[in-house]
Amino acid sequence: MNVRPSATSEWPLAQRLAEGFASVLSPNFVLEQLEKHPASIFGLLPDGRLAYVNPAWARFARENGAHVADAPSAWLGQRYLDVIAEPLKPFYAQLFERAPKEGTAMHPVSHVYECSTADIFRQFVMKVYALPKDEGFVVINSLIASRPHDASKGEPQPPNTALYQSTDGLILQCSHCRMVRRADKTRWDWVPAWVEQMPAGTSHGICDVCFEYYYPDDENW
Numbered sequence: 001m002n003v004r005p006s007a008t009s010e011w012p013l014a015q016r017l018a019e020g021f022a023s024v025l026s027p028n029f030v031l032e033q034l035e036k037h038p039a040s041i042f043g044l045l046p047d048g049r050l051a052y053v054n055p056a057w058a059r060f061a062r063e064n065g066a067h068v069a070d071a072p073s074a075w076l077g078q079r080y081l082d083v084i085a086e087p088l089k090p091f092y093a094q095l096f097e098r099a100p101k102e103g104t105a106m107h108p109v110s111h112v113y114e115c116s117t118a119d120i121f122r123q124f125v126m127k128v129y130a131l132p133k134d135e136g137f138v139v140i141n142s143l144i145a146s147r148p149h150d151a152s153k154g155e156p157q158p159p160n161t162a163l164y165q166s167t168d169g170l171i172l173q174c175s176h177c178r179m180v181r182r183a184d185k186t187r188w189d190w191v192p193a194w195v196e197q198m199p200a201g202t203s204h205g206i207c208d209v210c211f212e213y214y215y216p217d218d219e220n221w
């Protein structure tokens with residue numbers, strides 16, 4: 001049975017590490033160091049299923065997502081791409097495909113992404129390391145920016161459902177920057193209340209600005 005730890009304790013390693021994955025990590029990664037690392041780190045099997053999360057990842061997930069109330073042992077075995085919003089899936093899938101194989105490059109694939117809260121603009125860099133012999137991946141997510149939101153998202157708007165809800169009842173939020181599209185499709189607005197708590201009927205898309213960032217070469221998206 002999984003027991004939810006108190007705010008100050010950590011999930012035990014046995015709940016965060018799939019059997020056999022420790023030996024896959026070595027010698028490229030030292031488990032002890034991943035455990036102490038301040039960045040959110042996870043490990044994937046070759047088929048993209050979660051095989052390891054470090055305490056910083058578990059902490060971050062617990063602090064930031066209502067959908068991760070379960071113990072990490074419930075996340076192990078889940079496919080990482082399943083938690084990525086639909087419009088970004090192809091991008092993340094190719095990130096793993098592009099991760100250099102052992103001996104082919106010194107640098108991992110890296111990608112900067114936003115994971116802001118209602119009040120704080122946060123940016124992370126994700127580095128994807130392919131493990132030797134195609135045995136999986138280690139992904140390190142480091143915080144590179146954290147500051148109150150500036151004017152780049154425009155004036156914060158109140159959560160006015162009438163302005164944003166389409167005729168089929170859906171509210172479209174950008175998967176990346178979390179701006180919300182007006183029902184008349186004229187613009188995307190920053191609505192902090194809906195970052196704090198997504199309204200019922202939220203669906204995920206990708207705004208024009210983020211689309212350019214994720215799919216610069218794709219004109220037919």
Ligand SMILES: [Zn+2]
Binds near residue numbers: 175176177208
């Ligand atoms: Zn966006």
